[in-house]
Amino acid sequence: MIQLKDVSYVRLGSPDLEQAETFATACLGLQIAERGKKALYLRSDERAHTLCYSEGDPREQTVGFEVEDEASLQDAAATLESLGHAVHAGTAQEAEQRKVKGFIGFRDPTGNHIELVVRPERNGRRYFASRDAGITGFSHIGLNSTDPARDERFWTQVCNARVSDRIGDIPLMRVNAIHHTIALVRAPQAGIQHINHQVETNDDVLRSYYHLNERRVPIVFGPGRHPTSGARFLYFKGPDSMIFEYSVGVDEIEDEATHRPRQFGFEPTSFCMWGSRPAGMALPNK
Amino acid sequence: MSRTTPLIISVCYVRHAVGEPQACARFVSDIFGLQQVAGQDGELAFRSDDRFRTVSLSRDRSDGASIGIEVWDDAALQEIGERLGEQGFAVRPAKPDECRRRYVQSALLADDASGNRIDLVTRPTRSGRRYFPPRDAGIVRFHGIGLRSTDHVRDLAFWRLLGAEVTDWVGDIAYLRIDDLHHRIALHPSRQNGLLYAAFEVEALDQIMQNSYFMQENQMKIVQGPGRHSASNQIFLHVEGPEGLILSYVNGMADIGDRPRPARQFPLTATSLCTWGSESNGVPELSAQSELNRRNA
Numbered sequence: 124m125i126q127l128k129d130v131s132y133v134r135l136g137s138p139d140l141e142q143a144e145t146f147a148t149a150c151l152g153l154q155i156a157e158r159g160k161k162a163l164y165l166r167s168d169e170r171a172h173t174l175c176y177s178e179g180d181p182r183e184q185t186v187g188f189e190v191e192d193e194a195s196l197q198d199a200a201a202t203l204e205s206l207g208h209a210v211h212a213g214t215a216q217e218a219e220q221r222k223v224k225g226f227i228g229f230r231d232p233t234g235n236h237i238e239l240v241v242r243p244e245r246n247g248r249r250y251f252a253s254r255d256a257g258i259t260g261f262s263h264i265g266l267n268s269t270d271p272a273r274d275e276r277f278w279t280q281v282c283n284a285r286v287s288d289r290i291g292d293i294p295l296m297r298v299n300a301i302h303h304t305i306a307l308v309r310a311p312q313a314g315i316q317h318i319n320h321q322v323e324t325n326d327d328v329l330r331s332y333y334h335l336n337e338r339r340v341p342i343v344f345g346p347g348r349h350p351t352s353g354a355r356f357l358y359f360k361g362p363d364s365m366i367f368e369y370s371v372g373v374d375e376i377e378d379e380a381t382h383r384p385r386q387f388g389f390e391p392t393s394f395c396m397w398g399s400r401p402a403g404m405a406l407p408n409k
Numbered sequence: 410m411s412r413t414t415p416l417i418i419s420v421c422y423v424r425h426a427v428g429e430p431q432a433c434a435r436f437v438s439d440i441f442g443l444q445q446v447a448g449q450d451g452e453l454a455f456r457s458d459d460r461f462r463t464v465s466l467s468r469d470r471s472d473g474a475s476i477g478i479e480v481w482d483d484a485a486l487q488e489i490g491e492r493l494g495e496q497g498f499a500v501r502p503a504k505p506d507e508c509r510r511r512y513v514q515s516a517l518l519a520d521d522a523s524g525n526r527i528d529l530v531t532r533p534t535r536s537g538r539r540y541f542p543p544r545d546a547g548i549v550r551f552h553g554i555g556l557r558s559t560d561h562v563r564d565l566a567f568w569r570l571l572g573a574e575v576t577d578w579v580g581d582i583a584y585l586r587i588d589d590l591h592h593r594i595a596l597h598p599s600r601q602n603g604l605l606y607a608a609f610e611v612e613a614l615d616q617i618m619q620n621s622y623f624m625q626e627n628q629m630k631i632v633q634g635p636g637r638h639s640a641s642n643q644i645f646l647h648v649e650g651p652e653g654l655i656l657s658y659v660n661g662m663a664d665i666g667d668r669p670r671p672a673r674q675f676p677l678t679a680t681s682l683c684t685w686g687s688e689s690n691g692v693p694e695l696s697a698q699s700e701l702n703r704r705n706a
Contacts, residue, residue: 326685333687346618
């Protein structure tokens with residue numbers, strides 16, 4: 124079984140790195156780690172980077188997950204190949220671009236680009252935000268799925284993900300104590316549905332709501348509160364229509380051995396217990 | 410003689426005079442979520458906690474509008490009467506019928522310098538039955554009031570005679586404490602007198618936000634919020650009903666304890682009134698833009 128430790132980074136193609144940088148700093152509030160001609164590296168926590176925009180097609184979207192060590196990486200490659208997934212062994216140059224010691228790439232059953240990495244770089248300097256959004260770190264992703272039941276089996280049987288809760292047939296899955304690191308979302312094609320950063324307090328969520336409104340950033344859902352994880356959230360739209368989320372107060376699963384996933388109905392209150400409704404953001408279709 | 414007990418304890422009711430009490434009652438009860446109970450003498454009455462009633466609505470412009478302030482006991486009432494009288498404030502004992510109408514044992518009826526009717530009352534009636542609201546708005550209790558003031562120097566003197574102290578200023582808006590909480594009464598400079606808002610404490614942020622979406626869905630006017638007041642840390646949502654009646658949901662006001670500290674001055678800016686960034690929608694007394702709130706002295 125492939126042991127995922129944590130989500131590590133997201134790589135996004137973008138035709139306009141300047142626009143991406145303006146959004147990432149003035150709106151989202153990340154710190155610029157490195158600005159190359161063809162790539163922009165952004166920090167959100169103690170890691171050297173957690174988001175990278177590279178010049179290219181916005182449909183190029185990749186999620187990286189950390190695994191324990193080189194041996195685990197080789198085992199994972201063998202497992203994936205035996206199941207018929209084409210595995211790309213990352214070159215030294217590609218690894219450098221990702222600020223990791225080694226990685227492999229493959230596609231999940233829906234076709235999402237997934238990378239498994241070892242030894243992603245940390246940064247000795249503490250994270251210093253470009254605006255006071257209160258970000259404490261990159262935390263999880265929403266991942267498109269053309270068949271949530273099939274993809275749940277992939278993430279929970281081939282990999283070590285566990286279902287924390289379900290809304291309809293949409294699983295929220297964890298790979299560590301945090302309620303979810305991967306949220307599957309039903310969609311007609313592969314892609315990242317949203318990118319989550321945790322913030323310090325409720326105040327940060329509400330402050331950002333007013334701040335982003337003022338900057339005319341489309342708020343697509345929230346401020347709200349998920350009854351599943353307990354998190355207070357705000358979803359908003361960035362460049363190339365990518366959706367970003369701030370949230371605070373995600374529950375931890377206290378007892379790994381005895382936790383049973385709860386079933387929530389597929390209805391608006393399962394996504395927000397405060398009563399906010401998505402606008403300009405598709406909730407997973409039934 | 411220095412007292413060991415405070416003169417006043419709480420803000421215990423608001424009585425509001427309106428043109429259409431029935432239309433207002435639908436807002437207070439169905440929308441805002443207070444429990445309507447039997448009234449008397451044509452007043453519509455509402456509960457928000459274990460008190461017998463905390464809000465009333467009537468058509469009576471002459472004796473239907475007042476703010477109830479609970480006084481420690483009759484000795485305190487007498488002292489208040491003397492203090493206010495000496496300083497030239499209009500004050501008189503309530504007649505038995507006026508006490509009955511207010512559900513209190515004894516009272517002094519006073520006017521502040523702006524002409525706001527302030528009832529100083531003893532033993533406001535409690536209810537043995539628990540509060541049972543018409544919808545799950547999460548209201549816990551009546552919390553406090555905002556008052557419009559046309560003469561803020563004299564009005565401040567009035568409240569200080571009752572033992573209230575200023576905890577903070579935002580421009581010329583004064584926040585007055587009468588217990589361990591940051592404030593129960595906010596004095597807002599205005600061109601008119603009257604109640605600015607009556608605030609009701611809810612359980613948590615969840616209820617502030619749920620009520621915010623509830624108001625949007627019911628197309629009610631939110632005059633400010635959801636927001637967080639910088640000086641007191643209180644989260645708030647101000648909602649406007651018919652005839653300019655503003656009721657507020659609040660939670661999380663700072664407890665400043667019983668150690669005295671000097672009042673702090675905040676500038677009259679939007680961030681002093683809301684640290685999250687909400688702004689007043691059409692109510693000048695709540696706005697940083699209003700010249701009335703600006704310190705001219």
